[in-house]
Amino acid sequence: MQDNSGMIWNFTKMQGTGNDFIMLDGVRQPIHMTPERARALADRHFGIGADQILLVEEPLHPEADFRYRIFNADGGEVEHCGNGARCFARFVHEQGLSHRNPLRAEISTGLIVLEETGDGEVTVDMGQTRFEPADLHFDARGLETRACADDTLYRLDPPGHEGLMWSLVAISNPHAVLQVEDVDHYPVGAIGPAIESHPRFAQHVNVGFMQIVGRRHIRLRVHERGAGETLACGTGACAAAVAGLRRGLLANPVRVDTRGGTLHIDWEGGRLRMRGPAITVFNGQVDIDALTATTRGSTRT
Numbered sequence: 001m002q003d004n005s006g007m008i009w010n011f012t013k014m015q016g017t018g019n020d021f022i023m024l025d026g027v028r029q030p031i032h033m034t035p036e037r038a039r040a041l042a043d044r045h046f047g048i049g050a051d052q053i054l055l056v057e058e059p060l061h062p063e064a065d066f067r068y069r070i071f072n073a074d075g076g077e078v079e080h081c082g083n084g085a086r087c088f089a090r091f092v093h094e095q096g097l098s099h100r101n102p103l104r105a106e107i108s109t110g111l112i113v114l115e116e117t118g119d120g121e122v123t124v125d126m127g128q129t130r131f132e133p134a135d136l137h138f139d140a141r142g143l144e145t146r147a148c149a150d151d152t153l154y155r156l157d158p159p160g161h162e163g164l165m166w167s168l169v170a171i172s173n174p175h176a177v178l179q180v181e182d183v184d185h186y187p188v189g190a191i192g193p194a195i196e197s198h199p200r201f202a203q204h205v206n207v208g209f210m211q212i213v214g215r216r217h218i219r220l221r222v223h224e225r226g227a228g229e230t231l232a233c234g235t236g237a238c239a240a241a242v243a244g245l246r247r248g249l250l251a252n253p254v255r256v257d258t259r260g261g262t263l264h265i266d267w268e269g270g271r272l273r274m275r276g277p278a279i280t281v282f283n284g285q286v287d288i289d290a291l292t293a294t295t296r297g298s299t300r301t
Contacts, residue, residue: 009288011041012091013048013281016083018279020052022090025058027066035075037292042073046295048286053226054084056092063064064106065098072226077247079108081171082234082263086122086278089114094280111173117275120122126238126272129171131246136174137202148183149248158194161187173270174205174226175239179249183211183219186222206233210240217255218244231260237276241265 009031013021022041024031033055042050053071060067068088070081088105092098093116094252102115114124133140144155146165153165156176165262167177176195180186207223213217223229237256244250244266253266263276 003011006290008285010283010285011048012095012283013050014091014236014279015260015281016086016232016278017258017263017276019081019083019233020050020054020231021053021081021084022283023087023089024053024055025091025095025097025145026055027097029053029055030215031057033069033071035071036296037288038071039073039075040284040288040292040295042071043295047291048284050082051224051230051287052078052084054081054088054091056088056097059106059107061111062102063267064111065100065103066105068091068105068107070111070223073228074226076226077108078173078226080112080127080235082126082171082236082238082274083125083232083276083278084201085112085114085124085234086274086276089116089122090278090280105183107172120277121275122278123273123275124234126171126235129238129242129270129272131168131170133168135170136205138139138174138198138205139170139202143200149246150155153248156198156200158191158193158198161191163190167246168241169239169242171238171242172204172279173235174201175208175236176201176205177208177240179211179244179247180209180211182210183221186210186221187251188221188229190222192229196223196225206236208233208236208240208243210244212244212249213257215249215251216253217257218250218283219257232263234263234274234276235264238265238267238272242272243268
């Protein structure tokens with residue numbers, strides 16, 4: 001792949017329920033992404049600032065319209081991002097890269113389908129949902145478990161907290177979901193990082209904290225792998241809704257209120273769909289090498 005030394009990158013800043021992204025068109029401009037460059041772009045003090053960097057490329061899969069790649073704020077490339085997927089669809093249409101609706105996007109684990117609905121929102125067919133520990137690269141050997149309707153809960157006790165029982169959900173990327181009484185006052189800042197980096201998760205995990213409001217309504221906070229707590233997490237909303245449905249606590253469809261806004265999740269007949277907003281904030285240009293040199297050695301907070 002071509003190196004972009006000294007090149008100016010065009011970018012678009014977008015957000016979906018407060019989960020914010022830097023969108024890069026790798027179809028009409030050469031983009032060579034590295035962990036260092038992703039960290040520089042995402043840095044909120046020295047860079048542009050974002051939860052994740054989203055890169056649109058020509059597809060490798062013959063049935064896809066585009067390839068969609070996701071880089072966390074820590075520079076690591078990950079499998080999926082639901083809020084980002086909605087922004088991806090809006091970005092492709094606004095940039096004139098394609099007028100197809102729905103779109104088929106290739107991610108690292110397969111294909112997803114995205115459709116703008118004409119009301120300012122985008123619906124994403126999220127793909128396959130899985131629940132075995134191996135699907136999350138999770139070592140469950142020797143752990144206490146408890147059956148809960150169709151779900152299996154696994155006990156993981158971070159320092160200072162005992163008896164916590166977690167649902168495991170893989171939606172391309174891995175999620176651990178905990179039901180709590182009051183999501184506003186729960187110690188997400190302490191428990192989230194401890195579970196994210198728990199040694200039983202070989203590739204770390206996204207950590208969701210779910211408060212059930214009613215049969216079709218939950219509130220949610222998510223500590224995202226490689227990004228910390230974000231205002232919203234699309235795959236996290238899906239994972240929490242699915243966990244509640246499997247436990248018999250919820251019914252379709254499920255409204256998920258995050259700190260950044262509301263998402264709607266439907267999981268029926270094995271098909272998982274998410275609907276929510278995707279908003280363009282501004283467009284700009286960045287000298288990627290000058291930015292990387294400026295942010296080198298800085299600490300993102």
